[in-house]
Amino acid sequence: MLDKMIDEITRTGTSVETMRLRRQIRLSNQVGLFGAVATVPYQLFYLVYDIGYFLPVFVFNLLFIAVYLSGLLLNRSGRHGYARNLVLINACTQIFVVTYFIGAGAGVQLFYFAIGTILALIIRQDYARSLAVLLGLVSVLYLFCHFRFAQGTTPIPSPWGELAYGVSAVFAVMLAGGYSYLFRVAIDAAETRLVESNRALEKLSTTDPLTGLANRRRLDQFLRKEWARTTRREHALSVLMCDVDSFKLFNDIYGHQAGDECLRRIGTLLDEILQRPSDFAARYGGEEFVVVLPQTGEEGARYMAEQIRAAVETLAIPHPESGVASVVTLSVGVSTLAPEQSPLSSQLLAQADAALYQAKAGGRNRVVFLNIDAPDNY
Ligand SMILES: Nc1nc2c(ncn2[C@@H]2O[C@H](COP(=O)(O)OP(=O)(O)OP(=O)(O)O)[C@@H](O)[C@H]2O)c(=O)[nH]1
Structure with missing residues (x-):
């Protein structure tokens, strides 16, 4: 419930195009929200302990809270750069002013370390020099607060001072660690997205649509x-090199869409027939398919080719004008690379293609096997 509320608030103004800007807006919203909320316990302490004594710092803090929250409003109205600068300047000023009033003993200046972490996450990568200058300035502010405001104008007495120091130290460490953690989560998510989209692209570039x-x-x-x-x-x-018979005629008679559907059905069929995980089917182009059968010799290849040819016939896609049969049929050219042979892989394809040519010449709707040793058969 609280999680959702915080999430909702810190999403203010993040409906922008780039991820980087969205992250920056979210971060400045988080800093604004945290700054406002983290000030509340201090305010309560001043109220309960002695509001008359702490009135100036109390009033300043009310102002700082208002500025933090207006950072959210600025983000909402699209002025993201202003929002970021305002929130960061407000945080630095608040630490300075509060330390001036209550003294360095309360450890409020420790928040400058958290500011350093946030600056590194919120300043654009190409502004590395500006970041170095800002980190230097924040360090100077820290040292100034630490050594010059040791007592403060309204110092917190013991043991409240020690308690406040402890709370500040814990908050500052949690804030710096928390932002580094959030950043890491964002990087991990981005990496996962990148890997997934690379995988999708890889699949897209190797798949026939x-x-x-x-x-x-x-x-x-x-x-x-x-x-x-x-x-x-x-x-x-x-x-196995497979080619749909008289497919031009099929397209001419039934239309291109019916042709596409026919190819789709044959594709699905090939996928179904190939049972071994190592078997592989591809669309070679147009109405040609290639099936690769690893660890399969002549006999197995002939058997599979015949299975595929017969299965296409059994699909019973009407094509009475094909001149071969009343349904769509397939011619298959088969070639096998025996273990002792070592020709180029392209030779295997060329040989299967030559076998297919013979299957076509021999009347179609048939399987022809050509041995790789017999180029004369072309
Ligand atoms: N619908 C559709 N048709 C395609 C696709 N790719 C190629 N074709 C068509 O497939 C036909 C192939 O024709 P041909 O190479 O003459 O072969 P064929 O008519 O099957 O004759 P044979 O192979 O000798 O039996 C051409 O008309 C191509 O336009 C496709 O993706 N979809």
């Missing part, structure tokens, strides 16, 4: 990797 299968780029990567593994571990590697 129509079928959701891998695209040619991913196929090349996969094939290179598998080819290296095959030659190293002495496994066979097979490639």
